[in-house]
Amino acid sequence: MLTLEQAKAINDANVTEEHLRLHARNVMYAMGAMADHFHEDREHWMAVGYLHDYDFEKYPEEHLEHTREPLLAAGVPEEDVRAIMSHGYGICTDVKPETDMEKSLFTVDELTGIIQAAARMRPNGITDLKVSSFMKKFKSRKFAAGCDRNIILQGCEMLGMDIRDVAQICIDGMREHAQELGLTGTGEQT
DSSP states (O other): OOOHHHHHHHHHHHOOOHHHHHHHHHHHHHHHHHHHHTTOOHHHHHHHHHHTTTTTTTOGGGTTTTTHHHHHHTTOOHHHHHHHHHTTBTTTBOOOOOSHHHHHHHHHHHHHHHHHHHHHTSTTGGGGOOHHHHHHHHHOTTTTTTSOHHHHHHHHHHHTOOHHHHHHHHHHHHHTTHHHHTOSOOOOOO
């Protein structure tokens, strides 16, 4: 089973851009919260979340094409490599998410981008972000336009969960680490 220590060592040796490391941390904490929801191993899910974009910085146009063999060679178990590959389902891989971990990663990868963007606009950041506020941003296709809402909704459907419930779990998971994620707010009243 992939450990968080292994995931951080592998990812941090290959990912140098701070925005990609921040995204890895956002997904990691959201995956930890999803693991808690499903009564699964929190650290394991966090490790997979942290490592999911391992090849993106070096191969943005060939994302996940340079993942499988190097991760297996680095000792990452097959099931964890499969989970990582599945987050690109229908985009850049044909590995369909099947487990709760895979479905969660597929969903939260895009979802955390909207949560982060919404939190950054608020005086108190994510500390008082409510799902209702998130949903207003989610429904505005121009807001965080790079985050694919259809993928998020497809993932929620795979999970058999409402978008509001998944968003709340992820917000809560990220909120616990607001300082580290730079999501404590602007301090300005809007």
